[in-house]
Amino acid sequence: MRRLLLCALGLLLAAAPCGAAAADTLPPLAATPPAIAINSLYNGMDLTVAGKVPAGSQVVVRLAGEPTTFHMKEKGKVFGILWMNREKVAFSDAPKVFLEAASEGVAPETAARYGVPGLAERIKAETSDPDKAALVAEFLKFQQAEKLYRDSAGQVTLAPEADGQTPFSAVLHVPSRLSPGTYSVEALAIKDGAVVARGQTAIAASFVGAPAFLADMAFGHATLYGVLASIIAILGGLVISRIFQGSKSGAH
Template sequence: MRRPLLVAVLTAMLAAASGAALAESLPPLAVSPQAVAIDSLYNGEDLTVTGQVPAGSQVVVRLSGEPRTFRMKEKGRVLGVLWMNTDKVSFSGAPSVFLVAASKDAPAGDVASLGVPGLAKAIKVETHDPDPSALTAEFLRFQKAEKLYLENAGQVTLGPDAGDMRPFSAVLRLPSRLSPGAYSVEVLALRDGAVAASAAASVNASFVGAPAFLADMAFGHGTLYGVLASIIAILGGLVIGQIFSGSKSGAH
C-alpha cells in the first residue's frame, strides 16, 4: 500500500514548509465521504471533515493531491514585441490539487503561509531563468487560474470550547476537475501565531461506471479506442444525415 506512506511524506513535507515540525498530533479526524466516486454525473462534491482541536485555537484545513512535476513553457518577448513560448521550465513537488479553508478568525498572515503562497517553499523550479522565485509565483497564479489551487475552498465552523478541546467541522468543495488518486486532508490548529497541533487523513478518488470503462479503454487499448471512436462518429454522422435528408426531401 502506497497511501499511508504518501500521506506521511506529504504531511512531513507540508509541515516542514510551514515550520510546524514540533506540533503535537490531534485526535483522529472524521472525513466523509472517505472515498470519492467519480461517475458520469460527478460535478464536484462536498467533503466534510470533523474533529477536535485544542480550546481557543483556530483551524486551517488543507486538501492536497499527490505531488508531481509540471513541465511548462515560459512566455517571453521575442524581438521586443511578440509574446511567445520561450524557455522550458519544470516545477517539481507541486501538488496536483490544493484546497485551503480557514476558520473565520484565523490570522490572515498564518493562513497565507499555510495556504497557496506557502507552497512556494516546497516547489522546486528547474529553469535557465535567473529569477526562479518570480516563476514560482507565476506558477501559483497559473494553478489558481486553472482552479486547481483554491483559497477559501470551503467553510470551517468552530464549536464552543468544551474543557481543553473544541469541536470543528469543515466543508471543502472538491473541484469538478478531479483526477483519480489519493488526496491528503490535513487539519492544522493555530494558536498564538503558530501551528499548535495537526492531524491528517487520506481520501481516495476513483472512477466508477462509465468513466472507469472509458478510461480503461482509452489508456489500455488506445488504437482500438481510436478506431471505435472514429467508426461511431461516422455512423453518428450518417444517421443524423439520413434523418435530415429524409425529413427535408419534400422541400427540394
C-alpha cells in the first residue's frame, strides 16, 4: 500500500513541469527526521533534506502531500450585488500540502515554475464554469491563504563543490496544520532554468500518543465518542459550577 502511494506521489511530482526532457537521478536524499511524529506538542517542524547535485547546479526542494480532490463552492454575484456561494467545483489531483524552497541562485521565474504557480498545470477543476484556469488560480490563492501551499518555505544552502558535486542542505518549515499520510520530498538540480537531475524520497507523518488515541476514538467509535464528549462536558460544567458555588457560599 505504502509502495503504491509512493508511486502515486512520484508520478504526481514528476507530472509537474520539468523543463528538459530527461533528467539524471541524484544520489539518495537524506531527510531528518526520517518520519514526522504528530504528538500533542506538535506545532509544525523543520525538516532537513540533504543531498548532492552536479557541480554548478542550483537546487529546488519540494514537499508534496498525497493528491486529493478538494470539493469547494465558487463565489459569485447574485442580482449583481450580493456575493454568494454558487456553483460546486471540485479540484482534483491537488496535493494536500505543498512546500517549495530554492537556493539563492534560482531565478524567480524558475522557482515559480516548480513552485505553487506551477501546480496550475496539473490541478484540474471540474465545474460547469468555462473559465477553469481562473478557478485554479483562485484555488492556489485559497490554499496559500490557508498556509497549506507555500513558496519560499525554507532555505537551501549550497556547500563548496567537491568531486564534481555540490552538497546541499535544505530546511523546510512544515506547517502545524498537517494530517497523517505519506509526503514526498523531491530535490531538483537546476541549470540554466532547466532540471538536469532529480532525486526523491518519502516521509511518513503519523499520530502518536494522545492524538492517536483521540483520532481512533473519533473515527473508530464515533457515537460513543460523541456521547462521552457530551458527558465529560456536562461533568466539566458541573465541577466548575460547584467550584463557584463553593466560593460564593453564604452569598444568598
